[in-house]
Amino acid sequence: LDLRMADATTTLAELKLAMRRFVAERHWEPYHSPKNLAMGLAVEAAELMEHFLWIEGAESYTVVQDAAKRQAIADELADVAGQLLNLSNVLDIDLSEAIAAKMAKNAQKYPPAS
Numbered sequence: 001l002d003l004r005m006a007d008a009t010t011t012l013a014e015l016k017l018a019m020r021r022f023v024a025e026r027h028w029e030p031y032h033s034p035k036n037l038a039m040g041l042a043v044e045a046a047e048l049m050e051h052f053l054w055i056e057g058a059e060s061y062t063v064v065q066d067a068a069k070r071q072a073i074a075d076e077l078a079d080v081a082g083q084l085l086n087l088s089n090v091l092d093i094d095l096s097e098a099i100a101a102k103m104a105k106n107a108q109k110y111p112p113a114s
């Protein structure tokens with residue numbers, strides 16, 4: 001699998017389509033209930049957190065200076081994002097619309113600092 005994608009040039013639609021194809025090519029849909037994907041998202045978030053467990057706040061900024069740790073953390077970020085994209089596909093929720101709507105709610109709840 002050779003996907004060349006960068007944040008600056010990749011849309012969420014492209015990522016969601018790539019994830020949909022990845023799942024379909026492996027016939028994984030029967031296992032991907034919203035319940036399982038939500039649990040998978042939490043598990044991947046925990047795997048991400050594991051890289052920061054027991055280190056101090058300041059060190060959590062510099063841990064990615066180690067190339068192997070940076071790669072491992074990037075892998076877990078990708079796992080979290082993958083589960084999120086997968087879940088938004090299965091639930092047919094437009095992630096961009098959901099993010100924009102929630103940011104608008106949060107802007108009301110938390111006005112800018114003056």
Ligand SMILES: [Mg+2]
Nearest residue numbers: 044047076079
């Ligand atoms: Mg993982």
